[in-house]
Amino acid sequence: MKPVYFFLGANSEEGFFSLYDQLLGGRLDDLMILKGGPGCGKSTFMRRVGAAMERAGERVVYINCSGDPDSLDGAIFLDRNAAIVDGTSPHVLEPTYAVASERYVDLTRFYDVDAGEIRVDGTDIRDITRKSLRKSYGMVLQETWLKTGTVLDNIRMGRPAATDAEVEAVAKAAGCDAFIRSLEHGYDTVVGGGGAHLSGGERQRISIARALLKDAPIVLLDEATASLDPENEVLIQRAIAKLVEGKAVMMITLRLRTGVNSDQIIVLKDGKLAELGPHEKLMKKKGLNKKSYHI
Numbered sequence: 209m210k211p212v213y214f215f216l217g218a219n220s221e222e223g224f225f226s227l228y229d230q231l232l233g234g235r236l237d238d239l240m241i242l243k244g245g246p247g248c249g250k251s252t253f254m255r256r257v258g259a260a261m262e263r264a265g266e267r268v269v270y271i272n273c274s275g276d277p278d279s280l281d282g283a284i285f286l287d288r289n290a291a292i293v294d295g296t297s298p299h300v301l302e303p304t305y306a307v308a309s310e311r312y313v314d315l316t317r318f319y320d321v322d323a324g325e326i327r328v329d330g331t332d333i334r335d336i337t338r339k340s341l342r343k344s345y346g347m348v349l350q351e352t353w354l355k356t357g358t359v360l361d362n363i364r365m366g367r368p369a370a371t372d373a374e375v376e377a378v379a380k381a382a383g384c385d386a387f388i389r390s391l392e393h394g395y396d397t398v399v400g401g402g403g404a405h406l407s408g409g410e411r412q413r414i415s416i417a418r419a420l421l422k423d424a425p426i427v428l429l430d431e432a433t434a435s436l437d438p439e440n441e442v443l444i445q446r447a448i449a450k451l452v453e454g455k456a457v458m459m460i461t462l463r464l465r466t467g468v469n470s471d472q473i474i475v476l477k478d479g480k481l482a483e484l485g486p487h488e489k490l491m492k493k494k495g496l497n498k499k500s501y502h503i
């Protein structure tokens with residue numbers, strides 16, 4: 209039986225409308241609420257569970273994210289009267305349904321260490337609480353996530369207690385203050401789910417401003433400039449240079465030229481370590497790093 213896909217929300221001239229609560233409210237016997245930031249695996253988890261249900265011949269309905277059609281907001285299993293939903297902003301869900309069985313699943317460390325170890329300042333991350341671990345890093349991803357709200361609110365997610373002046377300061381450092389002020393209501397302009405009214409470069413600079421405001425000691429860059437045109441890529445690279453000053457940086461990229469200044473470059477092939485070392489050393493080897501450098 210073929211699955212069904214549809215949207216529960218959309219942007220309009222009067223703002224963002226959602227039927228999320230109407231669909232889920234009090235009608236389910238089992239509700240699993242996923243919590244976790246962008247890129248932690250919520251959509252992947254829902255797709256895998258949905259695929260298993262489909263193989264078992266059960267009816268599955270997928271709820272697409274209105275701001276990012278490649279992401280899922282939920283999966284409903286009609287034959288079981290159950291659902292898995294994304295309970296993270298902008299559609300925050302908390303246990304409220306009296307007759308339903310509800311479970312939280314925190315996906316912040318969905319892929320935990322199962323061999324070897326990862327240490328932060330000498331401590332195995334499995335010995336660090338999720339809350340402390342989240343505070344230790346900031347992220348800039350290829351697909352920037354913005355919630356439905358003002359530009360000010362989206363940047364302030366990096367540090368909710370920040371003042372307006374502090375938000376504007378990091379916006380200037382990230383190179384987005386000028387375009388924000390050109391918007392109809394400046395920092396108070398409401399952007400739809402996913403930042404639908406902004407360009408890719410504008411969304412990315414807001415994401416960098418958010419990470420600057422958080423000021424975490426570790427910065428994760430996951431293909432942060434991969435989908436940008438050359439002009440925007442230059443602007444983003446300048447903003448990233450401000451972001452990483454004095455920080456430990458982990459950069460994931462297919463464009464090896466963007467990592468030439470890294471202390472160590474790890475080259476993976478088929479999921480396994482192929483090369484390791486600084487740029488100059490790897491270029492002399494004439495291996496994968498040198499071949500990929502010119503792509």
